[in-house]
Amino acid sequence: MHNTNEIEVTFPDKSQRSYPSGITGLEIAQGISPGLAKKAMFVLVNDQQWDLTRAIEEDAKVEIITRDHKLALEIIRHDTAHILAEAVKELYPETQVTIGPAIENGFYYDFYREKPFTPEDFPIIEKRMAEIVDRDENLTRHVWSHDKAIDYFESIGETFKAELIRDLPGSEEISIYQQGDFIDLCRGPHLPSTKKVGKSFKLMKLAGAYWRGDSTKPQLQRIYGTAWRDDKELKNHLKCLEEAEKRDHRKLGQQMDLFHFQEEAPGSVFWHPRGWSLYLNFQKFIREKISKNGYSEINTPQLLDRKLWEKSGHWEKYHENMFVTQTEDERVFALKPMNCPCHVEMFKKGIKSYRDLPLRLAEFGCCHRYEPSGALHGLMRVRAMVQDDAHIFCTPEQIKSETARFCTLLFDVYKDLGFHDVKIKFADRPEKRAGSDATWDQAEQALKGAIDSLDLDYDLNEADGAFYGPKLEFYIRDAIGRSWQCGTLQLDFVLPERLGAKYIDQNGDQKIPVMLHRAILGSLERFIGVFLEHNAGHIPLWLSPLQVVVAPITKNLNNYAQIVVEKLRKSGIECDHDLSNEKINYKIREHSNKKIPYIFVLGPREEKNKQVSVRKLGQQSSETLDLDLAIDKLVDEIKTKGKI
């Protein structure tokens, strides 16, 4: 065994070595190899992140983390945030620092300063940051008492930092990092010196942010940056951003001539012919799915008397988000923000028996919500939208089977649409809620039981349910890794009661039905936005508003083009011809930019042999096929939704 001045270190490969107590991670690395010491960034000591220079005094599991490790990026970003703060303090000493964490792809730092930063400040700040890196300042860790830390930050006028420390448990020791003259509260760890951080960073954008994310608290200025191991990674990331920008559905919407917005209708879409056709294709697709699944489609009014909204609780809970109108007779109406009250009214029409349940009412109802102006964002967040909405009225016993049924439908729909990565979150009872604990127990169990019986994984989204019931949230992952909540299933015990919905059970007693609010796509507007970005505008043939453009090479082929178009249309294919006075190169470019799935090029050879030259979007080469065969292939692709 070893004496008290020695400690036993266990490495990831399970090998063990003795070291004098108080040895640092850096020294251990040096002992292994100088190369390792050079690449080392920090150490994991018993799975905790430690500075390389921190003394290890007891037996421990030790792993040296090098620049290649995925955890290293986080440290680089965190350190870069500190370097940003140091640079800002040097350049603008009146600024107060607050917090600056590493985030996905980079970091940010929130500052408090009267004068706003502008993007013109970026080069100046970046230059100073580079200087700080060159200075090779050591980052040293100090441990201060709670009071000392508060006194220090108060004394230098850093009131936000002082407030942070004040909120930390008083018994806890406060770790402080110093680099040059800059001293900051930080949990760490950090790299040993600023030089090790490197200069593969870039300040990206400026934004407002509230102190502690609270809109009643002071507004801070947030500087976002990105930071990487080396310039190659940085460049790569900037390129990815460009790619994502190209996918922006607002840009695609314009390029593809799908929709536009204008000042007079903020947050409401003007759908162009092709965009609307796409929209209707989605609607048709969902309509077919739900009609096969036992839903009845209905339609209910847009504008309803204030009294209904008072009864439903929306007037109280949702008033700020509602568009309200008044007619000359002074009656107050509101545009519906949701369909549910109307669906309950529909349910109430006539006496319902338990035999009528479950009753599934679906509606593509246009809902208006007065969303905060700052929240509007293309199709993703609008003020007028249509959901693939439905409400299922059922008995408590039917919750489980209805949930299972819905999940099956939802996965089926997502699969058809090319979303294969779906995550589920289960949001349980929130603090503020209606209904008894017994009811909640029942509801949560029913939902949980249903997911479990379907053998689905889900995460808990604690206390995030609706006030009337627990909900399932369905997140789809898109082609560039982003996650979107689209589908939802919510249990509601409140609204049917408030609006007086009843059914007669087996014993002839009046009962209040349970209501399931559910949507798969969520809002069609938003889903189309997500879908466009997911596919980078390459809409699958079966959903594409315009499926084929027939492009003859010369005027002499116009007649044949006409024949081809007619044949395509007879087979149910959406197509158009391009008889414009342009060369074929131009036509190809034009329709490729518009993301038309197929271009049929016609020349004298094709005409002679009753063929077409098929060019598929995204492919450089083309294939000459007999016209009938080409049509069969497309029809087949449409029928199978592109899945052979």
Add this chain to the structure above:
RNA sequence: GCCGCCGUGGCUCAGUGGUAGAGCGCACCCUUGGUAAGGGUGAGGUCGAGAGUUCAAUUCUCUCCGGCGGCACCA
């Protein structure tokens, strides 16, 4: 809603304290051309709205509207 930035022909953008320019698109003409921009000519803008400063405002200031990036919000 909050912070910062932006708002010029259909689109992308340049520009100026003395009422504007390019490319693409559009119209017409020439060209009839095999897989991502052939050539020429022409039309088209009260420079987001209102107020102020000024002899003079698209340009400077303010207010409003809209957009962008975040924050907050997302029942």
